[in-house]
Amino acid sequence: MNTPLLVRGGRLLDPVAGRDGLFDLLLENGVVTEFGDRLGAAGARVLEASGLLVLPGFIDLHAHLREPGREYAETVATGLRAAAAGGFTAVCTMPNTDPVNDNRAISEFLVSKARGASGPRLYPIGAVTKGQRGEELAEFGEMRIAGAVAVSDDGKWLADGALLRRAFEHARLFEMPVVQHCEDTSLSGGAPMHEGAVSTRLGLPGQPAIAEAAAVGRDLLVAEVARGRLHVAHLSTARALALVREARTAGLAVTCEVTPHHLTLTDEEVARSGFSTNFKMNPPLREPRDLEALAAGLEDGSIDAVATDHAPHHEDEKSLDFITAPFGVVGLETAAAVVYDRLVRTGRLSLLRFAAAFSAGPARAFALPGGTLAPGSPANITLFDPEARWRVDPSRFESLSRNSPFAGWELVGAPVGTIVEGRVVWRRDEDRDSRDRS
Amino acid sequence: MKPETPTERAATAGSLRSKDLLGTEDLSAEEIGLILDTAESMRPIGERAIKKVPALRGRMVVNLFFEASTRTRFSFETAEKWLSADALSFAAKGSSVEKGESLIDTARNLQAMAPDLIVIRHSCPGVPHFLARNLRAGVVNAGDGAHEHPTQALLDALTIRRRFGRLEGLRVVIAGDITHSRVARSNIWLLTRMGATVVVCAPPTLLPPRIEEMGVEATTDFDAALDGADVVMMLRMQLERQGASLYPSTREYFKRYGLTAARLTRARPEAVVMHPGPMNRGVEISSDVADSPRSLILEQVSNGVAVRMAVLYLLLTGHAWEGEPG
Numbered sequence: 001m002n003t004p005l006l007v008r009g010g011r012l013l014d015p016v017a018g019r020d021g022l023f024d025l026l027l028e029n030g031v032v033t034e035f036g037d038r039l040g041a042a043g044a045r046v047l048e049a050s051g052l053l054v055l056p057g058f059i060d061l062h063a064h065l066r067e068p069g070r071e072y073a074e075t076v077a078t079g080l081r082a083a084a085a086g087g088f089t090a091v092c093t094m095p096n097t098d099p100v101n102d103n104r105a106i107s108e109f110l111v112s113k114a115r116g117a118s119g120p121r122l123y124p125i126g127a128v129t130k131g132q133r134g135e136e137l138a139e140f141g142e143m144r145i146a147g148a149v150a151v152s153d154d155g156k157w158l159a160d161g162a163l164l165r166r167a168f169e170h171a172r173l174f175e176m177p178v179v180q181h182c183e184d185t186s187l188s189g190g191a192p193m194h195e196g197a198v199s200t201r202l203g204l205p206g207q208p209a210i211a212e213a214a215a216v217g218r219d220l221l222v223a224e225v226a227r228g229r230l231h232v233a234h235l236s237t238a239r240a241l242a243l244v245r246e247a248r249t250a251g252l253a254v255t256c257e258v259t260p261h262h263l264t265l266t267d268e269e270v271a272r273s274g275f276s277t278n279f280k281m282n283p284p285l286r287e288p289r290d291l292e293a294l295a296a297g298l299e300d301g302s303i304d305a306v307a308t309d310h311a312p313h314h315e316d317e318k319s320l321d322f323i324t325a326p327f328g329v330v331g332l333e334t335a336a337a338v339v340y341d342r343l344v345r346t347g348r349l350s351l352l353r354f355a356a357a358f359s360a361g362p363a364r365a366f367a368l369p370g371g372t373l374a375p376g377s378p379a380n381i382t383l384f385d386p387e388a389r390w391r392v393d394p395s396r397f398e399s400l401s402r403n404s405p406f407a408g409w410e411l412v413g414a415p416v417g418t419i420v421e422g423r424v425v426w427r428r429d430e431d432r433d434s435r436d437r438s
Numbered sequence: 439m440k441p442e443t444p445t446e447r448a449a450t451a452g453s454l455r456s457k458d459l460l461g462t463e464d465l466s467a468e469e470i471g472l473i474l475d476t477a478e479s480m481r482p483i484g485e486r487a488i489k490k491v492p493a494l495r496g497r498m499v500v501n502l503f504f505e506a507s508t509r510t511r512f513s514f515e516t517a518e519k520w521l522s523a524d525a526l527s528f529a530a531k532g533s534s535v536e537k538g539e540s541l542i543d544t545a546r547n548l549q550a551m552a553p554d555l556i557v558i559r560h561s562c563p564g565v566p567h568f569l570a571r572n573l574r575a576g577v578v579n580a581g582d583g584a585h586e587h588p589t590q591a592l593l594d595a596l597t598i599r600r601r602f603g604r605l606e607g608l609r610v611v612i613a614g615d616i617t618h619s620r621v622a623r624s625n626i627w628l629l630t631r632m633g634a635t636v637v638v639c640a641p642p643t644l645l646p647p648r649i650e651e652m653g654v655e656a657t658t659d660f661d662a663a664l665d666g667a668d669v670v671m672m673l674r675m676q677l678e679r680q681g682a683s684l685y686p687s688t689r690e691y692f693k694r695y696g697l698t699a700a701r702l703t704r705a706r707p708e709a710v711v712m713h714p715g716p717m718n719r720g721v722e723i724s725s726d727v728a729d730s731p732r733s734l735i736l737e738q739v740s741n742g743v744a745v746r747m748a749v750l751y752l753l754l755t756g757h758a759w760e761g762e763p764g
Contacts, residue, residue: 203584275564
């Protein structure tokens, strides 16, 4: 079906062009063909968008969809439905599946599963090393052919500096960034929370903030000598952000992302919740000064993207003691609303930077199509209602898992429509909204 | 957030606010006073020929110990027997629930036995809190990792109060492995709430970061810490942690942090010495100090039973102890 789609009367935000205004947008054959004031609707389906923000499709640089291997926690299909419900038109998936995505066959499997689900695009992130064992490099080129856009050993920081150097060098051949979870485990000890006044009070082992900064610092030095493309996953500390900022000023090709939970929650939540494992993630929740620095970094552009680190776990897995339970929280269905409500509405993040952090920023970091609404760009659009009032209810998630740290939050602002290559793949069911209760 | 439960009670002078005792951090000064007063009036039960009152007849208490314990478990079991509760002890160490069983399954299995109270010890902080959220029964934390051990702090407070007649204004030194000590944390919350000054002292490797934010003075100089102390509370050096490079040898530790008679002269003349046990003689404390008249170590043990009786009674009946009927 190639019926053109006219998105009419919305407030269009294009962070690449710096455009912010009321425009109609015409989508034809999977691309944006025109925007302007009162475009003719002849032959087009009309999608009424007055009162809504019309944004370049959201791209998540960091999600775990658990297939293959742990389909009870998430599958490609359910993960992509959750992504669509969160306004995402594309998702990059981490390789820590079982088996690990360290080869072309798994990458192809993921892409074909996603095609079958006909929702958001899926871009695999391949493993840096075979089996994520940190020993020998995986076949970047083969995975690239299958559609992989970056390489990463995900939660396992490549501690071997010489191996990281070779990874950077080899990845240059295929123009892929190396994504690092920056945690020097000799300093962090794998501790379940952040080291600080709260961990001391609770008697839990803590990971010092410098475990992240030390790893970032080492990786920046290796990237420099290897002329590598480093992307720092889920940056969580002021200290590490300062190192990234300094490196960027010096001209190094480094990008980074931050998660909604690291922007809005502190280590105090572990105490307040009575040790709820929905506040156990890695990197751990940090301190107020880190949150302030991260928000500032997102606004000034030192941080390129908001990424979810969507990490579904079954309730049985999370119902273990705080030290034994796995790290991670789901995030696809709350990310944009949490950041909009807590940062944009409070005036700490401008609308254009919000749009950029979810679209242009991630697109540039991994060299993906999209991120703009200029004619000729892919017709990937996120519609966002800045007035929608709703309450986060994990039992209504499209995701198979419920491990959200935002359960019960009252939010203003919600993604209401997701358009992928000109096709509406998801619309918010009005009945879901608690605004209808009032 | 903790959901309200039917057994949740309003704060009054004669009862505790919660169905659970998870830590001293949550206790008000009034609640601490109530527990200590109740314990005081229960002490005589243990001094009689027939040590039994029918106060908790027909009530079921499950002692669930996921971590090895001798004296705490015996102390709870004794308290339960003296109050005529039906007690069931379950040493989960080494059993199928030790690792891997979902805590929610543990909770549901317990619930199916319909106990009135669970006494739990676990190596991980927060496990009693999880059970408290998911069980109708009350939960008493008998030690959760390095987090809290509230009945130990309460028995320490009773012991100090009996000797000095008060807690307020005393200078209490807690010395040893503070990082891994739940006894230290529970004592810090309780003693500072009651108006005592708490000084914690440890080598830098055993002093957790930002401990001052719990309202204590922190030092690495044991001699300076002892100056003017009323109470010196020694913690057990956990010898099994030696591999973690926290202290090179017990000999070096004893030299700087062992409590000897000579060192104790820096404290006030009426100062007392306490230890939650089990002691490592010659590591954190010398035998002559441990066995001296200034040592309250054995009194701590007998006060432990009284305090646990008070806690069990207050949580299970919801009202103050009026003494025995008749």
